[in-house]
Amino acid sequence: MLTxxxxxxxxxxxxxxxxxxxxxxxxxxxxxxFESEVTIAVDVLQRVGDLVDAFEVFSEQxxxxxxxxxxxxxSGTSGALLExxxxxxxxxxxxxxxxxxxxxxIAMLPVAAPSHPLVKDRKNVSELELKSHRQIVLxxxxxxxxxxxxxxxxxxx
Numbered sequence: 001m002l003t004x005x006x007x008x009x010x011x012x013x014x015x016x017x018x019x020x021x022x023x024x025x026x027x028x029x030x031x032x033x034f035e036s037e038v039t040i041a042v043d044v045l046q047r048v049g050d051l052v053d054a055f056e057v058f059s060e061q062x063x064x065x066x067x068x069x070x071x072x073x074x075s076g077t078s079g080a081l082l083e084x085x086x087x088x089x090x091x092x093x094x095x096x097x098x099x100x101x102x103x104x105x106i107a108m109l110p111v112a113a114p115s116h117p118l119v120k121d122r123k124n125v126s127e128l129e130l131k132s133h134r135q136i137v138l139x140x141x142x143x144x145x146x147x148x149x150x151x152x153x154x155x156x157x
Contacts, residue, residue: 029064035087041070041080043091045106051090076141 002010030036038058042048048069055067072080077091081098094100110130112119118129 026064029062034062035065037066037068038088039068039070039080039086041072041077041086041089041091043077043089044071044073045092045108046090046104050104072141074141079141 026036042051058065058067070080070086072089072091075093077089078093078095080086081089081095089095090103092106110125112133116133118125118133
């Protein structure tokens with residue numbers, strides 16, 4: 001029968017043994033070639049909440065690999081892959097020389113105040129008309145190239 005002092009020491013010893021077993025398991029995973037960390041660049045248009053289930057499954061299969069998520073936008077997403085800041089990207093454009101598959105479709109809609117000239121008595125607005133007005137655009141996180149696609153062609157933004 002353990003004394004009260006022995007019980008305290010036993011709890012500490014048990015924690016140390018569990019930590020040692022965990023460290024041994026991590027070392028075994030690394031020896032088999034598993035990464036200690038995987039970095040994923042995710043475009044801000046992708047809802048991270050939609051990825052949580054996939055992260056959970058990954059963590060169950062690879063409990064010793066940490067997932068690091070970079071929030072990127074526009075050319076910053078593919079740039080993270082090209083500049084080797086990310087191992088995997090989830091974004092809108094496929095980088096040349098890399099493989100990928102569509103995950104989802106994201107609809108983008110321009111918005112304006114009801115009093116804006118584009119909205120008054122109009123149902124359809126052309127891309128040319130959109131470009132002739134000021135736009136508010138999320139910052140491009142890319143460092144190598146600016147991306148001016150679709151509605152991003154306005155001079156005033």
